[in-house]
Amino acid sequence: MPFPPGETTAGQVPQAEVRRRHLSVLLRHVHAEGAVSRSELTRATCVNRSTTAALVGVLAGAGLVREEVPRTHRSAGRPSPVVRPVPGSAQVIALEVGVERIRAERVGLGGEVLAERTLLPPPGGPTGFEDTVGRLAGLVGSLGGPSTAGGRCTGVGIAVPGLVRRADGLVRFAPNLGWTDEPLAAALTGRLAPPWSRVPVAVANDADLGALGEHCRGAARGCDDFVYISANVGVGGGLFCGGRPVPGQRGYAGEIGHMIVNPGGRQCRCGARGCWETEIGTDVVTEAAGLRVPPDHSLSGVVEAAEAGDERAARALDDAARWLAIGLGNLAAVLSPRLVIFGGGLQDIYEATFDRIEAYSATTGLARSRAPYTHRRSALAHRAPLVGAAELAFAPLLDDPLAACRAAAA
Template sequence: MSVPPDHLQGGHVPHAEMRQHNLSVVLRRVHTEGAVSRSELTRATGVNRSTTAALVAALARAGLVREEIPRTHRTAGRPSPMVLPVPERAQVVALEVGVERIRAERVGLGGTVLAERTLLPPSDGPTPFEQTVGRLAGLVESLGEPAADAGRCTGIGIAVPGLVRRADGLVRFAPNLEWRDEPLAAALADRLAPPWSRVPIAVGNDADLGALGEYARGAARGYDDFVYISANVGVGGGLFCGGRPVRGQRGYAGEIGHMIVNPQGRQCRCGARGCWETEIGTDVITEAAGLQVPPDHSLHGVVEAAAAGDERAERALDDAARWLAIGLGNLAVVLSPRLVIFGGGLQDIYEATFDRIELYSATTGLARSRAPYTHRRSALAHRAPLVGAAELAMAPLLDDPLGLPRPDVR
């Protein structure tokens, strides 16, 4: 439904916007489902069959979709043509800036990965901002080279582990990269040569984009109210309510790792005391287990040590489960999600501790009365933020499939 049912929602739908909107519904459906019958598109748009055929024809003329007659069909009558995306025709570059690596994918309409690259950092410790921008620019341009990539690039999306101002792609604070107020989108645009420099760049928080990725192509498909938790060295969250991302002012919502859950607890890198991530951050758990933090900051070692009977590792996992339950309980009372997804390094301890998280959850806020939620691990695993970055970059095209001027990047 596109007419918002909510109280006091204002607005209007001039006739001129309707065609664009219906084109958008069709292209989004094809983009997320991969192959959709024309009759299904008729149901999705709510317009009649001939109008749907005209919408599909317009998208096909623009080269964005193609039609195919299914070879076998069981029902009588003519089979409904299937509509498929043309990945090469509309492409985006998705980038993820992490502490341990930079990843890049060139993604076509429909979510097809056409090319990918990973860069490890040149040295230990965080890479300075300017140097990172230079590496990102190199990656973007290298992804455009293959001769097969003759399509058009409609956007660049970047996932960053930090507070990101959506409007202009400024990274307000990324503690693990040691960045403060770095104008990432503007700096990358400056560094790229034409025609890349004319491609719009959108930047998002990695957990927000992880949630978007899971909603589009992962564990959250069909869930309109969910929380995606990405716990690594830091703990971030991506929130969806009523089928929409919760952004808050400037796009800063979802910083769930900085809820204070233990005012008598440890000092956090953010300056406060007792933030959730000081209890469930992967390095904190590893150190509590008396183990060396591995280069990838994963929790495999802790889980293995506990399974082998190491008491300190076992206690560290138990503590982590207790603090996970408290934070999850807080999110449950505030947002009442239907699903919680464990992403990032937290996936490693999901199976090992979930029975205990459940147990401790019985002692958290409103435990007896609140709505229960499903939980599962991320379906996209570490790719989730990158998938979300691609969706972010693709969004303007999906919103207005025939309206965008697109720089020709070959």
């Protein structure tokens, strides 16, 4: 006879916890894959078919998934029903605060983008913290209310280019925004009117979330050990080891843009000299090419100029490749990743610099002895941090689907 919820015997996990874990595994699988047969879910959850059917029934009863009979069926026997997420049933708001723009998306379960907005800086340049929080609150409101006909918004995730204390969403230091010890999560919650103010807000570093996005839905799917590098005005990195993110103490790991590569180099916004971002930041590369920095800080103009025969642009790309190889050599020696993903502005120069990066990398001291790794450009392009912010916001729902649904309905 099954134990009542919470009841257990010595050495056993409570039945309610076992059920929660199974529901979590099942919903994560459907959220990631989009359409999954019930037989595949049985393999993913490692339970029998009848238990899988019961679990799917629970999630369907909560409105999170629906079952369909497949239109085509090649093997003999009864076809296994296909389970799909219901995007409107649970939604999140993903926000990205950048130097050049603020972007927002409303995302449904399964990753479907339901609405999107972009705000450019007002005349006179980037705004201060309080003004930025006000603009974020306005963006959230412009994407609709927390309740919809079919479900509710269960969370808000924010990507920020700086050190973020994950526990409470405090931005400790964001030099390119000019922020120090700013309570972003609490400030946004305080600006939102009920019922939005009851929706949980989570904040994380933009490169960390870029790595999360690539792992869930991009170039790192199926890869458990990788480094994601994103260069815009600054340079950030997200690290995965053994299939899990590496947050470091208080969530501060991954600030690879402030790894010293040239002690005699330029002064960095962080106060140090010769940080990696002072050599491969998009503005640095653009200015070295003798070009005006575009509003989106893209490097595509540098590549186009070099391909057209501009020698200064070609030298800028060669210098960027050399400094990239130096920094990548350091990362490879310490982390030994299987994969390095080029995100942000670096994806603009990836193909143009790949051969040179390989050539320069071969000259580093540990080139022969280190484990080989591959390079790959981002599959999500500039959306990677937003995709990661959405996944961050979905985390409570995916961890405990029924509890999150109850909290959203309260």
